[in-house]
Amino acid sequence: MESGYGKPGPPRYVMLSEATHSLKPPPGRRNLPRYYSRKDGGGCGPCACVCLVCCLLLLLFLLFVGAVAIYVMVVIDPQAPSYHVSHFGVGVFDLRPDLSLYTEFNVAVRAENPNAQIGIAYGDGGMVAVLFKDARLCAGNLPVFFQGHRNTTTINVVLKGESTMGSGMQQALLENRHTGSIPLDIYVKVPVVLQLRGAWDLRKMTVFVKCSLVVDSLSPKKKVNIKSAHYKFNVEL
Structure with a gap:
């Protein structure tokens, strides 16, 4: 096709390159810019942002709990209390002809709290029992009270x-009384709550104590000497 000035105009076709077989624009024509639609891939959607915030909050909470646990276990160092029988007295020991036995014992339990910053709250359910050859002779309840830190x-x-x-x-029993060596088992059950400075409850536990005691007498109104005592402790969380 000829232009208005007698010169042929640019061809209206596309030339194919023999080397690359790619489409090339005809001579004298410019490459038109191509615009591509961009997908919205940047940023995060509402759900993703909420999940990210929740994960960060959970991580911060776990770090806080871990820091508190480390502080309690390392700095405060909670320890279980210990208990020992310091006195044993006989008020009544009445062995009857019908093979029944009525007893009243006075037992002093020495409670030691070794913690520097932790007090101990003694709750309901604490008890002391005395057994002879697995037969319970008598029992009594522990009082409800609060024991301060580093206190006996x-x-x-x-x-x-x-x-x-x-x-x-x-x-x-009569033979043991005659020899002056009477074996008794004293069981102590102590439910306690460890309290940080008397304000915050740290841990609830129940302390069990078994004291294998040997005394020289069970005569009423007479001083009873403790000849030996062996202890076993167990803590139930």
């Missing part, structure tokens, strides 16, 4: 009980 308190408990003894157990 003596708890006096009155134990009362009536039990039925077989002839063999009665004979063994």
